[in-house]
Structure formats: C-alpha cells, structure tokens
Amino acid sequence: MLRRLILSRNNTFINCRYASQSMVQTTVDEKSGIATVTMNKSPVNSLNLEFLDEIKTELNKLEKDKVKGMMLTSGLQKIFSAGLDITEFYNPNPDRLSKFWSTLQDTWLTLYKTPFPTAAIINGHSPAGGCLFAMSCDYRIMVGPKYTIGLNETKLGIVAPKWFIDTMVAVIGQRKAEISLTTGKMYTTDEALHIGLIDESVPDVNTALTQGNLFLNNFQRISPWAYKMTKDITRQSTVQWLIDNKQKDLDFVVTYLQSAEVQKSLGLYLQSLKK
Numbered sequence: 231m232l233r234r235l236i237l238s239r240n241n242t243f244i245n246c247r248y249a250s251q252s253m254v255q256t257t258v259d260e261k262s263g264i265a266t267v268t269m270n271k272s273p274v275n276s277l278n279l280e281f282l283d284e285i286k287t288e289l290n291k292l293e294k295d296k297v298k299g300m301m302l303t304s305g306l307q308k309i310f311s312a313g314l315d316i317t318e319f320y321n322p323n324p325d326r327l328s329k330f331w332s333t334l335q336d337t338w339l340t341l342y343k344t345p346f347p348t349a350a351i352i353n354g355h356s357p358a359g360g361c362l363f364a365m366s367c368d369y370r371i372m373v374g375p376k377y378t379i380g381l382n383e384t385k386l387g388i389v390a391p392k393w394f395i396d397t398m399v400a401v402i403g404q405r406k407a408e409i410s411l412t413t414g415k416m417y418t419t420d421e422a423l424h425i426g427l428i429d430e431s432v433p434d435v436n437t438a439l440t441q442g443n444l445f446l447n448n449f450q451r452i453s454p455w456a457y458k459m460t461k462d463i464t465r466q467s468t469v470q471w472l473i474d475n476k477q478k479d480l481d482f483v484v485t486y487l488q489s490a491e492v493q494k495s496l497g498l499y500l501q502s503l504k505k
C-alpha cells in the first residue's frame with residue numbers, strides 16, 4: 231500500500247492511500263477527516279468477488295483509522311455501479327459463487343453498519359447492487375438528470391433477497407418499495423428524489439461532493455457514540471436478520487441461482503446487454 235499527499239479542490243492537503251492496480255481509491259481530507267472512496271473498475275463497476283473484497287477491506291481500514299465520515303463515489307464517466315457482476319452467477323463455479331455471495335453479505339454488513347456517517351455520491355447509473363450500496367449509505371446525492379437508479383432484479387428474472395428489500399423499505403417505505411421491486415423500476419433522478427430514494431439531486435459531481443461534505447460535517451457536532459448507537463438501533467432488525475440467516479440466505483441463493491429457469495433468464499439478459 232502506498233501513501234501520498236495531494237492537494238484537494240479546496241486547497242487542503244489530503245492523504246491519499248492507494249494500492250497499485252487497485253480498483254478502489256481512497257483519499258482522506260486531513261482537516262475534516264472525511265474520506266472519499268472511489269470505485270474504479272472499468273467498464274461499469276460491476277461488483278465481483280475481488281472488487282467486493284477490496285471495498286470491504288477499505289471500509290475496515292477507514293474504521294480502524296477513525297475517519298469522521300465517508301463519501302462513496304465512482305471514478306467512471308456515467309456509471310456509479312452496474313450492480314452485482316452477472317458473470318459471477320451466470321454458468322457459475324459453485325465454490326466461487328458461495329464465496330462471492332458470502333463476501334457480498336459481509337461487505338454489505340460492513341457498509342450498512344459503519345461507525346462513521348456515509349454519503350453516496352451517485353454520479354452515474356445505479357441499478358440493483360449499485361442501488362443497494364447507495365441505499366446503505368446514510369445520505370444520497372445524485373447527479374441529474376440523465377442517470378437512473380433502482381432495484382431492477384425482476385427484470386432479470388430474479389428476486390431481490392430479503393435484506394435488499396428491507397434496505398429499500400427502510401429508505402422509501404413498504405408501499406413504494408413493493409411497487410418499485412415488483413416492477414423492477416429504474417427511476418430517473420427527478421423520480422428518485424420525488425419518492426425519497428435519493429435526498430438531493432445536483433447538476434454536477436463537484437456540487438455533489440460539496441453537498442456530501444456539508445452533510446457529513448453536520449456530525450462534527452454529534453457525539454460519535456450517540457451517532458453509532460442511534461444508527462445501530464435504527465438498522466438493527468435488517469442487520470440482525472442477515473446475521474441470523476447468513477447460511478440460509480447463502481444456501482437459498484446458491485441453489486436458486488443455479489436453477490435452469492434462472493440461468494435461462496440470465497443468459498437472455500446478458501445477451502440483451504451485449505446488444
């Protein structure tokens with residue numbers, strides 16, 4: 231792991247930590263203690279086993295370093311994240327599929343439970359797993375108006391697992407989540423703002439980063455202990471369900487994803503993407 235100091239947009243030095251050929255770049259503003267984690271896996275930030283593992287490792291490091299907040303964003307031009315890497319579960323190797331799903335569970339738990347406040351800077355399309363990661367942050371700022379966000383699993387002929395669903399319910403409520411999930415709807419920035427899936431829509435990424443910093447700076451005046459306890463209590467039932475049902479969730483997903491019917495749907499969906 232290498233470290234270097236670079237000059238940030240507001241002329242303060244930021245501590246930049248990066249690994250060679252890393253898919254995740256992190257900078258920490260020395261003055262505010264706020265980290266920016268940038269996902270950088272071309273072409274679409276699809277979440278495969280190695281990428282998830284890197285994100286989880288980075289989040290754990292930030293916790294150890296006691297950062298004051300974190301913004302999650304993308305280094306790609308028009309995509310926040312295309313969600314889970316479909317090639318991990320189309321014609322999968324069963325052992326790798328198990329490892330992939332366990333890593334997803336752990337990465338999500340780490341992100342959803344961070345002891346520091348988080349903001350998603352959604353600077354591109356954010357379907358499915360990309361939307362899950364954005365919803366798992368404490369606050370969402372999306373660059374409009376061109377991009378879309380949502381849990382579109384039914385469009386792939388698959389079903390969002392219970393903890394994806396519960397995460398969405400926590401953000402937009404039962405009724406809107408049910409409609410969104412069953413129809414697999416991808417929302418435009420304006421629509422997402424209207425239903426509360428995002429908190430702010432802004433015209434460009436610099437404004438999004440400024441607003442993200444503003445949101446996270448609110449917590450300078452809040453006791454970290456009070457923040458963490460409140461977040462734990464608020465998110466407890468969703469988190470506890472997964473902790474108690476990790477193996478059941480894994481077994482179900484691995485079996486279900488390998489069924490002939492699901493594999494057929496995924497094959498057709500992948501083909502449509504290639505076109």
Ligand SMILES: CCCCCCCCCCCC/C=C/CC(=O)SCCNC(=O)CCNC(=O)[C@H](O)C(C)(C)COP(=O)(O)OP(=O)(O)OC[C@H]1O[C@@H](n2cnc3c(N)ncnc32)[C@H](O)[C@@H]1OP(=O)(O)O
Nearest residue numbers: 276312313314315316317355357358359389391483503504
């Ligand atoms: C009791 C009942 C309980 C039931 C429980 C069931 C539980 C089991 C179910 C398991 C659930 C699994 C959950 C999955 C969640 C997911 O995240 S699935 C992934 C969903 N993602 C998408 O649908 C996004 C698809 N991609 C796009 O829409 C577009 O690519 C884009 C808008 C992101 C970008 O568009 P564009 O810039 O035009 O790029 P493209 O040319 O489309 O793509 C470039 C390149 O990338 C490949 N690609 C795109 N997305 C993915 C992906 N998610 N995974 C892998 N690969 C992807 C695309 O095919 C192109 O490849 P080529 O360059 O053509 O080779």
